[in-house]
Amino acid sequence: QVQLVESGGGLVQPGGSARLSCTVSGTIFAINHMTWYRQAPGKERELVASIITGGNTLYTPSTKGRFTISKDSAKNTLYLQMSNLIPADTAVYYCNIGASHDAGEEATNYWGQGTQVTVSP
Numbered sequence: 001q002v003q004l005v006e007s008g009g010g011l012v013q014p015g016g017s018a019r020l021s022c023t024v025s026g027t028i029f030a031i032n033h034m035t036w037y038r039q040a041p042g043k044e045r046e047l048v049a050s051i052i053t054g055g056n057t058l059y060t061p062s063t064k065g066r067f068t069i070s071k072d073s074a075k076n077t078l079y080l081q082m083s084n085l086i087p088a089d090t091a092v093y094y095c096n097i098g099a100s101h102d103a104g105e106e107a108t109n110y111w112g113q114g115t116q117v118t119v120s121p
Helices: none
Strands: 003-007 010-012 018-025 030-039 046-051 057-059 067-072 077-082 091-100 108-111 115-119
Touching: 003 091, 003 108, 018 030, 018 091, 018 115, 030 067, 030 077, 046 067, 046 077, 057 067, 077 091
Parallel strands: 010 115
Antiparallel strands: 003 018, 018 077, 030 046, 030 091, 046 057, 067 077, 091 108, 091 115
């Protein structure tokens, strides 16, 4: 079983920074992608940033240039460095990975419980 645990959320002032972490545990053969999503009240869940095959990264236009996604394989941890935060960034941030457990197995999406980020004066 795969478990994802997010941390690093909290109250941040506009223009401030924060770093979110997602620690991954469990039996994994391969990871197809590692992704951060977010969801604000009354809004649909939105992709924020992703690391895909080959180590390439993707960002939603609203966060590109302000957010940076990275990973530390030795620590089994995914990060989201957030800078120049604005109130519109307020949301619950979720870690999501696509992982397979054996060769030839189709990847399954796994989700963390989420961590709240609030950007307010």
